[in-house]
Amino acid sequence: MSHDSHGGTKQIWVVFWILLALTTVEVALGIFKPVSYEVLKWTFIILTLVKAYYIVAYFMHVKHETKGFAWTLALPTFILIPYLLFILLTEASELI
Numbered sequence: 001m002s003h004d005s006h007g008g009t010k011q012i013w014v015v016f017w018i019l020l021a022l023t024t025v026e027v028a029l030g031i032f033k034p035v036s037y038e039v040l041k042w043t044f045i046i047l048t049l050v051k052a053y054y055i056v057a058y059f060m061h062v063k064h065e066t067k068g069f070a071w072t073l074a075l076p077t078f079i080l081i082p083y084l085l086f087i088l089l090t091e092a093s094e095l096i
Contacts, residue, residue, distance in 0.1 A: 011058065012058070012059075015054050015058045015059070018054060019051055019054055019055070022047050022050060022051050023051070025047065026044060026047050026048075029043060029044070030044075041089075041092075045085065049081070056073075
């Protein structure tokens, strides 16, 4: 086994533990609800975006791509995510 494959495996485990920690925080916040609904809602959105970054960057190997290709994937996301958040937050406010 080469040194590079060991480093890659170590990187995967580091990302795994980061994702596990973020998921644990999300579950704990969902169970105990220590803050207001608005703060909780934005905390979930931010934690989900952080988790999405790690999944796309490391497990889909975009972290090591050229900048042009990475921007080709990221630019539509930067447009789509605010649009979907707008729809989610405006529709959710009608339920309250």
